[in-house]
């Protein structure tokens with residue numbers, strides 16, 4: 101069910117001291133959400149971009165950290181909300197639910213309903229401090245332009261890095 105939320109607190113052990121993740125959907129990013137929260141707190145990115153939002157599990161994990169740590173980060177979530185060969189194609193209800201959920205973060209979060217290619221053209225060179233690439237999990241034209249958009253001290257998160265032919269800068 102779209103947006104069904106497990107109470108993250110019920111999964112916690114007595115020794116868990118990390119944040120209580122609000123939007124826990126049991127997806128691929130679920131157990132990385134405390135990491136996402138910590139990463140944003142430590143990096144304090146000026147601009148955060150996620151390519152591939154889907155139901156927003158990872159994206160809203162980043163947003164929760166921006167809010168709770170009172171950061172000035174601007175967040176942009178990019179997706180057509182139509183799906184892709186790996187995720188599968190899906191209807192408009194997922195994008196609509198994500199848009200409604202995003203209202204709570206409207207101070208700093210914008211959803212860009214468009215292709216990665218079109219969205220990247222809207223960002224200046226060297227402007228993105230934290231980039232999460234979570235699209236079709238293959239290197240294609242949409243991801244070739246990401247490198248020039250990231251800042252010198254940026255961090256890029258990506259799945260299946262062995263398929264990514266561009267070098268990782270230090």
Ligand SMILES: C[S@@+](CC[C@H](N)C(=O)[O-])C[C@H]1O[C@@H](n2cnc3c(N)ncnc32)[C@H](O)[C@@H]1O
Nearest residue numbers: 152153154157158179180183184215216234235
């Ligand atoms: C694996 S899902 C994202 C998962 C999400 N980050 C999460 O935490 O659950 C990939 C998403 O990327 C989107 N996508 C794939 N290729 C795209 C492209 N070229 N432009 C825009 N969206 C794209 C799909 O619509 C899909 O919703």
